[in-house]
Amino acid sequence: MKDTPKSGTIRWLAHQAGVSVATVSRALRHPDTVAPQTRERILKLVNRHQFVPDGRAATFSSKRTGVIGLIVPTISNSIYAEFTEAIQSRLQAADLSLLIANANYSAQIERDIILKLIESRVEGVILTGYARDAALYDLLRHYRIPFVVTWSTSPKASIPSISFDNRLAAAEATEMLIKLGHRRIGLICGMTSINDRAAQRLEAYRSVLLRYKIPFDAELVSEQPFEIEVSADAATRLITRTNPPTALFCANDIQALGALFACQRLNIRVPKDISIIGFDDLPITRVVTPPLSSVHVPAKRMGHAAADALIDAARKSIPVRSQIIGTELVMRGSTMPAARARTRDR
Helix, strand or coil: CCCCCCCCCCCHHHHHHHHCCHHHHHHHHCCCCHHHHHHHHHHHHHHHCCCCCCHHHHHHCCCCCCEEEEEECCCHHHHHHHHHHHHHHHHCCCCCEEEEEEEEHHHHHHHHHHHHHHCCCCCEEECCCCCCCCHHHHHHHHHCEEEEECCCCCCCCCCCCEECCHHHHHHHHHHHHHHHHCCCEEEEEEECCHHHHHHHHHHHHHHHHHCCCCCCCCCEEECCCCHHHHHHHHHHHHCCCCCCCCECHHHHHHHHHHHHHHHHHHHCCCCCCCCCEEEECCHHHHHHCCEEEECCCCCHHHHHHHCCCCCHHHHCCCCCCCCECCCEEECCCCCCCCCHCCCCCC
């Protein structure tokens, strides 16, 4: 008669799921290679028993690793570079190292990264955005790893966040265009199905239109990846409509730049024919022609605050507390009152 595998091991998990050790390993590392029903059965057990592969996390010692993990959705957007540099500068001063991982806007990749960080016994984790499987938060708490959500506020006290308010910032930008007399306002934003920050900005745009009794037109909304060429194509479709918008709110500066370049290619004058407001306030927004109005995101302050909170949590056992950092709408040459807009030269 075979001995029952020791609780908490990968053999034990395989025994509970009625599959081989190899299948469990593949379900955790390469889930796409496992049949959906089998994968779901294994992952339910993983969540229920807060299992971390390799067993190392289950036997944490008091030894400090001196490492803080940071998960960002992309490394192609320079706004995350400023944020990361701010975190690293604080951690270096505290004799801590930063481990950076790119989730590429994938929930599965992020899950795998979080598991690897737990296995590696990091002393804290900085997350981007709030929306993810609640079991991952439970897992971090189970292994007493301090964490903080950035770039998105959290509705729960148990999930601390250090961030600006996406809804408030997007609402301010949308409202400014309305106060300038614009009533037909287009929106280019990120993919809301995989990006909670984009979803919050779209929600704010809709709520402000409703408050001002401006009908929401889904045809004026375009969800796109944060790429200049793709955004330029999206803007082209919007501004060449029979009844085009007189203003565009782009919920990311990369998208705003794409919209600006599209207008220039089509000889549509910014801001005389159409106003544009971006989001992030990247350095390039100040040097293009015309300079872009944008929501200034406090990436550096947010990075410093998040790092400081995790340093205190890791070194002094001080619980991470939520805080909101304010944004600023910076108005430049890409916006003007709608009443001064002129008929487009065709």
